[in-house]
Amino acid sequence: MSARTPESARDIxxxxxxxxxxxxxxxxxxxxxxxxxxxSEELATAAGVNSAKLRKDLSYLGSYGxxxxxxxxEYLRYQIAREIGVTQDWPVVIxxxxxxxHALANYSGFRSRGFRVVALLDADPxxxxxxxxxxxxxxxxxxxxxxxxxGVSIGVIATPAVAAQDVADRMVAAGITSILNFxxxxxxVPEGVDVRKVDLSIELQILAYHEQRKAxxxxxxxx
Amino acid sequence: MSARTPESARDIxxxxxxxxxxxxxxxxxxxxxxxxxxxSEELATAAGVNSAKLRKDLSYLGSYGxxxxxxxxEYLRYQIAREIGVTQDWPVVIxxxxxxxHALANYSGFRSRGFRVVALLDADPxxxxxxxxxxxxxxxxxxxxxxxxxGVSIGVIATPAVAAQDVADRMVAAGITSILNFxxxxxxVPEGVDVRKVDLSIELQILAYHEQRKAxxxxxxxx
Numbered sequence: 001m002s003a004r005t006p007e008s009a010r011d012i013x014x015x016x017x018x019x020x021x022x023x024x025x026x027x028x029x030x031x032x033x034x035x036x037x038x039x040s041e042e043l044a045t046a047a048g049v050n051s052a053k054l055r056k057d058l059s060y061l062g063s064y065g066x067x068x069x070x071x072x073x074e075y076l077r078y079q080i081a082r083e084i085g086v087t088q089d090w091p092v093v094i095x096x097x098x099x100x101x102h103a104l105a106n107y108s109g110f111r112s113r114g115f116r117v118v119a120l121l122d123a124d125p126x127x128x129x130x131x132x133x134x135x136x137x138x139x140x141x142x143x144x145x146x147x148x149x150x151g152v153s154i155g156v157i158a159t160p161a162v163a164a165q166d167v168a169d170r171m172v173a174a175g176i177t178s179i180l181n182f183x184x185x186x187x188x189v190p191e192g193v194d195v196r197k198v199d200l201s202i203e204l205q206i207l208a209y210h211e212q213r214k215a216x217x218x219x220x221x222x223x
Numbered sequence: 224m225s226a227r228t229p230e231s232a233r234d235i236x237x238x239x240x241x242x243x244x245x246x247x248x249x250x251x252x253x254x255x256x257x258x259x260x261x262x263s264e265e266l267a268t269a270a271g272v273n274s275a276k277l278r279k280d281l282s283y284l285g286s287y288g289x290x291x292x293x294x295x296x297e298y299l300r301y302q303i304a305r306e307i308g309v310t311q312d313w314p315v316v317i318x319x320x321x322x323x324x325h326a327l328a329n330y331s332g333f334r335s336r337g338f339r340v341v342a343l344l345d346a347d348p349x350x351x352x353x354x355x356x357x358x359x360x361x362x363x364x365x366x367x368x369x370x371x372x373x374g375v376s377i378g379v380i381a382t383p384a385v386a387a388q389d390v391a392d393r394m395v396a397a398g399i400t401s402i403l404n405f406x407x408x409x410x411x412v413p414e415g416v417d418v419r420k421v422d423l424s425i426e427l428q429i430l431a432y433h434e435q436r437k438a439x440x441x442x443x444x445x446x
Contacts, residue, residue, distance in 0.1 A: 014271065021428040029409055048237065084428050085435030092427070099329065102322035108407055109424040114431070153434050154427065177437065178430040184331055186252060194433050196426040201332040203419040204315070204377065205244035205307050207401040208337070210417050211376050212308030214400065 012083075016057045020084050022047050023054070024113075027077040039070040086114035091150040093176075095167050096159030097122040097130065097137050100182055104158055105133040118150040123163070140170070147174040154178045161185045168195075235306075239280045243307050245270050246277070247336075250300040262293040309337035314373040316399075318390050319382030320345040320353065320360050323405055327381055328356040341373040346386070363393070370397040377401045384408045391418075 026046035030038055040058075044051035058064070058076075061083050065071040081087045092115050094101055104110070105120055120132055123140045130137045138146075146152065155171040157164050157179060164183035171179060178194045181187055187195050249269035253261055263281075267274035281287070281299070284306050288294040304310045315338050317324055327333070328343055343355055346363045353360045361369070369375065378394040380387050380402060387406035394402060401417045404410055410418050 015273075015276075017432050018425075018429055020432070021422070021425040024428070025422055025425075050238075053238075083432070085431040086428055088435075090427075090431055090434070099322045099325035103326055104423065106322065107423055109422060110427065113424045113428060115424065115427055154430055156427075178434050180426055180430060192437075194430055196430055198423065198426050199244070199248055199332060200327065200330055200421065201336045201338065202241075202244040202248075203403055203421050204313075204333065204338055204379075205247070205309055205336060206241055207377055207403060207417055207419055208308040208313055209240050209243070209306070211313070211401050212311075214415075 012060045016060055017084075019047070019049065019053075019057055020080050021113075022049075023057070024077065024080045024084065024086075027073055027080065028112075030073050031077060035073055037070045037072055040065060043071060043076075081114075088114065090115045090154055091118040091152045092116065092154045092156060093119045093121060093143070093146060093150075093152050094156045094158055095121045095140060095143070095171070096157060096163070096183075097127050097132060098158065098160075101158040102132055104156060104182075105135065115154070118152060119146045121146075140167075143170055144174045147171075147176060152176060154180065156180045156182070157187075158182045235283045239283055242270070242272065242276075242280055243303050244336075245272075246280070247300065247303045247307065247309075250296055250303065251335075253296050254300060258296055260293045260295055263288060266294060266299075304337075311337065313338045313377055314341040314375045315339065315377045315379060316342045316344060316366070316369060316375050317379040317381055318344045318363060318366070318394070319380060319386070319406075320350050320355060321381065321383075324381040325355055327379060327405075328358065338377070341375060342369045344369075363390075366393055367397045370394075370399060375399060377403065379403045379405070380410075381405045 023043065026043060030046060040051045040055050044054040047054065061079055063076055063079055094104055094117055097120050101120065105117055110117060117135060120135050120137045121140045121143060122128060122137050127137050128139055153176060155176040157167050159167055161184045164181060164185060165187055168179055168187045168189055172189055172193055177192060179187065179189065181195055181197045189195055246266065249266060253269060263274045263278050267277040270277065284302055286299055286302055317327055317340055320343050324343065328340055333340060340358060343358050343360045344363045344366060345351060345360050350360050351362055376399060378399040380390050382390055384407045387404060387408060388410055391402055391410045391412055395412055395416055400415065402410065402412065404418055404420045412418055
């Protein structure tokens with residue numbers, strides 16, 4: 001591996017990238033609780049990883065904490081937010097304003113992480129009469145104009161599965177290069193476009209794993 | 224580490240547990256595409272991890288694939304589903320039937336992973352007149368009865384933040400031992416109760432990281 005500074009850290013492993021938002025969430029919670037400094041063990045526990053992995057991950061950012069003191073919560077929070085890129089403002093469009101689209105438009109976790117919903121789009125004219133979270137629902141045909149006007153690079157798909165590929169194609173044609181897909185199924189996009197999928201059942205499955213262990217322990221162990 | 228069989232695998236690392244649902248999702252996609260066998264490289268790519276980690280993770284389940292053939296997609300899918308515990312049926316209650324609760328009640332990804340929504344509860348009498356996804360919305364006061372009747376161990380909180388702790392307390396009192404929390408904020412629960420939180424902004428942050436890299440690469444590189 002080559003020497004790097006935080007500013008030029010181009011090759012952070014993907015698994016580390018995926019954990020940075022988890023550390024950020026833990027640091028925001030610690031800051032909200034009034035914690036000024038924390039040890040790597042405390043932060044690791046709050047984030048649900050082991051502390052050796054946490055220290056390794058943070059070393060990619062050039063963050064090593066201070067021996068005997070630990071990490072400055074606010075500063076580390078800023079470093080990670082800057083590394084992820086959420087110290088800047090990200091305009092986002094949401095397409096598909098059914099129940100999930102409504103919930104996403106109202107989701108406070110987007111705004112607090114630097115994501116600003118600039119437009120809500122739906123193909124259904126009935127939906128277009130609505131105002132959700134203070135934003136007018138507009139026609140899906142306005143997508144190109146909105147992407148240019150607000151410099152949107154990130155689109156969220158909350159449509160039914162049958163519409164998702166068409167919406168993705170139109171997003172890519174409009175110039176969007178990152179798509180967060182809530183619809184079931186796999187999207188095909190050109191190279192250079194990133195797609196991430198939210199699977200709401202993943203956390204439930206992790207709970208089920210532990211429930212199963214509890215049940216088995218209860219049957220087999222005396223304790 | 225002690226010797227283990229898949230049936231007695233009690234100490235799978237938490238990070239591996241968190242990846243099992245991701246492998247399961249990738250295997251379901253491969254199966255849906257008609258793929259009968261896959262190499263560890265193919266499965267690792269589909270799941271977005273490196274193949275050495277995948278092989279290590281699967282070794283905890285006693286799954287090593289067949290040299291020159293790879294993994295049997297359907298069998299590995301079954302092995303992982305059994306390990307997670309989603310080959311059995313998990314009755315689930317959802318509390319808070321606003322937009323997010325509606326979306327969750329209709330979410331096909333729960334049913335397809337073994338989670339069966341047995342009740343939708345809301346404190347608002349107006350909501351209690353509704354039928355969502357074919358299920359009557361009932362009073363939150365029915366929680367205890369429903370937990371006993373259906374043997375519910377997993378509860379989903381989709382209420383506003385102010386109500387979440389009270390709902391969690393009532394769930395724990397009713398006998399629920401795993402909570403999936405969609406409300407902002409931290410829940411306090413007794414030992415032995417697992418809480419997982421869904422942060423819908425995490426995948427967006429990973430997209431933002433890559434968008435930032437694309438933008439920087441475009442500015443600094445000739446390519």
